[in-house]
Amino acid sequence: MATTEPRGLGHSVKRIEDARFIRGRGNYVDDITLPNMLHMELLRSPVAHARITSVDTSRAAALPGVVAVVTGDLMAQHNLAWMPTLSGDTQAVLATDKVRFQGQEVAAVVAETPYIARDALELIDVDYEMLPAITSPQQALADGAPVIRDDKEGQAGNHIYDWETGDKEATDRAFADADRVVSLDTFYPRCHPAPLECCGCVADVNPASGKATIYMTSQAPHAHRTLFAIVAGLPEHQIRIVSPDIGGGFGNKVPIYPGYVVATAASLLIGRPVKWIEDRFGNLISTGFARDYHMHGELAIKDGRMTGLRASLLSDNGAFFADAQPTRFKAGLFHICTGSYDIPAAHVSAVGAYTNKAPGGVAYRCSFRVTEASYLIERLVQTAAYELGVDPADFRRQNFIKPEQFPYTSATGFEYDSGDYTKAHDLALEKLGYAELRKEQEAARAEGRLVGIGVASFTEVVGAGPGKIYDIAGLRMFDSAELRIHPTGKAILKLGTKSQGQGHETTYGQIVAEELGIPAEDVLVEEGDTDTTPYGLGTYASRSTPTSGAATAVIARKLRDKARTIAAHLLEASEDDLEWERGSFHVKGSPDKSKTIQDCAFAAYTNLPDGLEAGLEGVTYYDPPNMTFPFGTYAAVVEIDRGTGQWKVLRVVAVDDCGVRINPMIVEGQIAGGLTEGFAIAAMELITFDDDGNCIGSSFMDYLLPTAWETPDFEMHETVTPSPHHPFGAKGVGESATVGSPAAYVNAVVDALAHAGVRNLEMPVTPSKVWQALKEVGLAE
Amino acid sequence: MATTVGESTHTVQVTATVNGQERSAQVETRLLLAHFLRQTLGLTGTHIGCDTTSCGACTVLVDGVPTKSCTMFAVQAAGREITTVEGLAAGAQLHAIQEGFHEEHGLQCGFCTPGMMLTSVAFLAENPSPTDEEIRWALSGNVCRCTGYQNIVKAVQHAAAKLAEGSE
Numbered sequence: 051m052a053t054t055e056p057r058g059l060g061h062s063v064k065r066i067e068d069a070r071f072i073r074g075r076g077n078y079v080d081d082i083t084l085p086n087m088l089h090m091e092l093l094r095s096p097v098a099h100a101r102i103t104s105v106d107t108s109r110a111a112a113l114p115g116v117v118a119v120v121t122g123d124l125m126a127q128h129n130l131a132w133m134p135t136l137s138g139d140t141q142a143v144l145a146t147d148k149v150r151f152q153g154q155e156v157a158a159v160v161a162e163t164p165y166i167a168r169d170a171l172e173l174i175d176v177d178y179e180m181l182p183a184i185t186s187p188q189q190a191l192a193d194g195a196p197v198i199r200d201d202k203e204g205q206a207g208n209h210i211y212d213w214e215t216g217d218k219e220a221t222d223r224a225f226a227d228a229d230r231v232v233s234l235d236t237f238y239p240r241c242h243p244a245p246l247e248c249c250g251c252v253a254d255v256n257p258a259s260g261k262a263t264i265y266m267t268s269q270a271p272h273a274h275r276t277l278f279a280i281v282a283g284l285p286e287h288q289i290r291i292v293s294p295d296i297g298g299g300f301g302n303k304v305p306i307y308p309g310y311v312v313a314t315a316a317s318l319l320i321g322r323p324v325k326w327i328e329d330r331f332g333n334l335i336s337t338g339f340a341r342d343y344h345m346h347g348e349l350a351i352k353d354g355r356m357t358g359l360r361a362s363l364l365s366d367n368g369a370f371f372a373d374a375q376p377t378r379f380k381a382g383l384f385h386i387c388t389g390s391y392d393i394p395a396a397h398v399s400a401v402g403a404y405t406n407k408a409p410g411g412v413a414y415r416c417s418f419r420v421t422e423a424s425y426l427i428e429r430l431v432q433t434a435a436y437e438l439g440v441d442p443a444d445f446r447r448q449n450f451i452k453p454e455q456f457p458y459t460s461a462t463g464f465e466y467d468s469g470d471y472t473k474a475h476d477l478a479l480e481k482l483g484y485a486e487l488r489k490e491q492e493a494a495r496a497e498g499r500l501v502g503i504g505v506a507s508f509t510e511v512v513g514a515g516p517g518k519i520y521d522i523a524g525l526r527m528f529d530s531a532e533l534r535i536h537p538t539g540k541a542i543l544k545l546g547t548k549s550q551g552q553g554h555e556t557t558y559g560q561i562v563a564e565e566l567g568i569p570a571e572d573v574l575v576e577e578g579d580t581d582t583t584p585y586g587l588g589t590y591a592s593r594s595t596p597t598s599g600a601a602t603a604v605i606a607r608k609l610r611d612k613a614r615t616i617a618a619h620l621l622e623a624s625e626d627d628l629e630w631e632r633g634s635f636h637v638k639g640s641p642d643k644s645k646t647i648q649d650c651a652f653a654a655y656t657n658l659p660d661g662l663e664a665g666l667e668g669v670t671y672y673d674p675p676n677m678t679f680p681f682g683t684y685a686a687v688v689e690i691d692r693g694t695g696q697w698k699v700l701r702v703v704a705v706d707d708c709g710v711r712i713n714p715m716i717v718e719g720q721i722a723g724g725l726t727e728g729f730a731i732a733a734m735e736l737i738t739f740d741d742d743g744n745c746i747g748s749s750f751m752d753y754l755l756p757t758a759w760e761t762p763d764f765e766m767h768e769t770v771t772p773s774p775h776h777p778f779g780a781k782g783v784g785e786s787a788t789v790g791s792p793a794a795y796v797n798a799v800v801d802a803l804a805h806a807g808v809r810n811l812e813m814p815v816t817p818s819k820v821w822q823a824l825k826e827v828g829l830a831e
Numbered sequence: 832m833a834t835t836v837g838e839s840t841h842t843v844q845v846t847a848t849v850n851g852q853e854r855s856a857q858v859e860t861r862l863l864l865a866h867f868l869r870q871t872l873g874l875t876g877t878h879i880g881c882d883t884t885s886c887g888a889c890t891v892l893v894d895g896v897p898t899k900s901c902t903m904f905a906v907q908a909a910g911r912e913i914t915t916v917e918g919l920a921a922g923a924q925l926h927a928i929q930e931g932f933h934e935e936h937g938l939q940c941g942f943c944t945p946g947m948m949l950t951s952v953a954f955l956a957e958n959p960s961p962t963d964e965e966i967r968w969a970l971s972g973n974v975c976r977c978t979g980y981q982n983i984v985k986a987v988q989h990a991a992a993k994l995a996e997g998s999e
């Protein structure tokens with residue numbers, strides 16, 4: 051009955067979801083139109099820090115077509131002017147007392163059309179009494195700095211947290227014993243995930259039933275439902291979040307934003323559906339940014355070996371502490387910062403501060419500050435190699451954790467599940483032709499050309515839970531899969547995760563194909579509707595394959611066990627006499643006596659053995675025993691134009707080890723996308739602010755994204771070290787390249803200038819920064 | 832300026848040929864072509880990504896020329912021929928560019944895909960056998976956040992080969 055050969059793990063099955071997207075038949079949130087629907091637009095603060103002395107909505111409310119003007123005061127009457135953040139802080143939904151960053155939500159207009167709503171925004175009169183703006187954490191923590199969060203009782207300054215991990219004393223001893231200490235101060239600038247689709251929702255609160263259906267751009271619909279219940283005080287069974295097709299997420303669609311809350315409140319109050327679609331300005335100026343991390347790192351070195359690592363971090367969290375990260379880790383998973391190296395002692399200390407900038411903090415294709423950690427160690431390692439006068443490749447090789455050391459417990463307490471770092475590193479160098487390139491680099495230098503080779507060997511920690519260690523807002527980070535096999539052998543698989551382009555409809559189907567022999571084409575994969583899918587924490591931090599992917603394999607195996615009982619009944623044989631060959635059971639020694647999984651499915655509804663429950667379906671919740679630790683080595687070759695400071699990427703070689711690959715085509719697609727975003731961060735993407743807190747980078751004219759023209763070609767290779775604890779040996783991969791590659795690009799540009807003594811360039815490494823460096827070392831033309 | 836609010840509700844009749852069919856509607860003069868296509872005509876395959884003519888998600892063909900519909904008024908399209916993503920396939924038969932994007936994994940989230948494909952179709956009409964570099968230049972007004980472009984270049988080459996096959 052199988053319609054096609056089941057292609058399980060390791061097959062580059064063409065994507066099932068493509069069919070609708072290439073025809074323009076996707077269903078993104080802005081494509082949803084409900085009868086009688088209204089449109090909402092948000093008024094945002096034009097200034098970074100000011101007291102609101104009055105908000106006059108009378109002119110706006112009088113405009114024909116305007117149905118309601120919502121202010122902070124109105125929200126306060128319903129106890130909704132503030133909401134909790136994912137980091138246990140509070141965030142203003144609509145400002146009541148002060149505005150605390152430029153772009154903050156001040157009021158909303160609900161109107162018959164979006165054009166009228168926009169017109170009405172112009173008619174709202176707000177009086178602001180200006181306050182000094184704080185645009186850096188250093189300023190924020192200085193004595194006498196104005197207190198941004200004067201709404202919080204007992205908040206005397208702008209300090210949010212102190213956090214530390216590792217062994218300080220052991221680390222101090224390592225530094226005391228070191229024969230060399232290398233340090234680096236670097237700033238990982240604020241950047242933004244900027245998915246091509248902005249955030250938005252259609253909130254539909256049915257006045258008769260009280261049921262709130264909220265179609266929204268959500269990477270974590272179940273968690274959002276629970277948080278909505280808590281924030282809005284609505285009974286959870288009366289809330290249905292539907293996350294339709296998502297036009298890219300990269301972490302930007304993990305938090306709950308004020309727009310969702312106001313639109314839902316407006317629909318509740320008005321009794322009609324309300325659509326809110328953010329524009330690009332709103333997206334860049336107010337939603338979850340990334341990084342903005344000041345880092346000081348020190349490496350202790352003895353006899354060519356790294357013996358200790360210190361990192362002290364200063365985080366700019368913006369006006370509200372709204373990082374989306376596991377509760378107990380204030381610096382995310384930064385403590386993966388020993389990376390791929392066997393460093394016996396490490397200590398990390400972190401401080402967070404409020405500033406007059408947008409809140410958020412961890413988003414952008416990164417498992418909770420793993421990106422910053424990877425960048426710091428890989429930049430430090432290269433710096434150390436220069437200082438020691440050794441080749442960075444040799445220095446890495448000498449310090450890698452060895453394959454026989456796994457499982458390896460890092461100095462900060464992670465248990466790395468598996469790895470072979472030297473193998474991935476050496477493969478990258480071989481594919482690059484490293485030794486030859488070093489000679490060519492010398493030759494180029496002799497001709498006056500500046501060529502640089504940059505390498506970065508990353509280790510990530512992804513796939514949260516275990517739930518007892520990792521939770522977000524108290525919700526444990528397990529995930530789920532529910533598989534129902536219909537009588538005719540087709541199936542529906544429902545999950546707690548939510549694809550934003552990762553190809554889940556194909557890859558999850560392939561897991562079913564692998565485990566049951568039902569082709570992916572015969573499996574409908576459903577995600578995003580909280581009324582129909584099992585509970586889960588969603589898709590971010592490279593967790594879908596490690597959690598829901600694992601759950602899919604587990605539930606498929608459970609159904610296979612039941613199918614075996616049914617097959618034994620149909621074949622009048624003992625279960626023990628049956629052998630499973632993907633897709634069918636046969637009697638040992640009699641291959642012609644067999645029943646397919648489809649036969650078993652039909653019998654599950656038509657011809658059951660006595661005493662067996664009907665149906666072939668089940669649900670499972672998978673709590674991983676450990677994180678997975680994907681790794682790899684990225685190498686970039688660049689050439690600098692001495693006349694302009696521009697640098698061009700000549701080659702990129704990427705070796706990724708994400709364990710067993712479900713769909714190699716999709717995995718390579720993820721890596722190529724990540725290498726591009728890594729390049730973007732290294733070269734051009736920047737959200738910055740002037741001294742008054744005006745955001746520079748709030749449109750795609752200022753916030754630069756690479757196009758096909760700037761983006762290099764990528765040469766991708768793999769090694770395979772299966773995860774020992776994942777049901778089929780897979781690790782997460784969606785973020786590896788954004789995490790690992792920025793250091794490779796920056797290392798390459800620095801390498802081109804290292805012979806002249808240049809040790810650091812800050813991201814984004816713009817032509818003007820390179821030009822300054824060229825001038826300082828006398829290499830400018 | 833708030834004082835222009837009253838004036839902007841002026842409406843006109845716009846008639847254009849959209850995907851081969853004459854479509855007509857009474858619309859505000861200020862209505863953007865992207866909104867005309869998406870809201871007035873219900874053709875939601877045309878997406879809006881930036882509002883500043885930077886990203887190309889809203890690209891449609893106007894008389895065969897790739898045009899960012901978020902920065903053009905519907906009234907400017909009056910009397911012209913518009914092609915959107917919904918007009919690419921001939922019934923069940925995919926256009927070569929659609930086949931190329933599917934075969935070469937040229938899309939992930941799908942949001943930029945309609946604009947990418949329409950820009951590519953116009954480009955291939957001008958340059959049926961391009962180099963990779965020429966494709967990259969031609970697509971440099973369209974942003975993709977997911978794929979890293981490499982497979983998009985392959986998708987356009989796939990379509991070029993397929994179209995050349997068809998014209999032999």
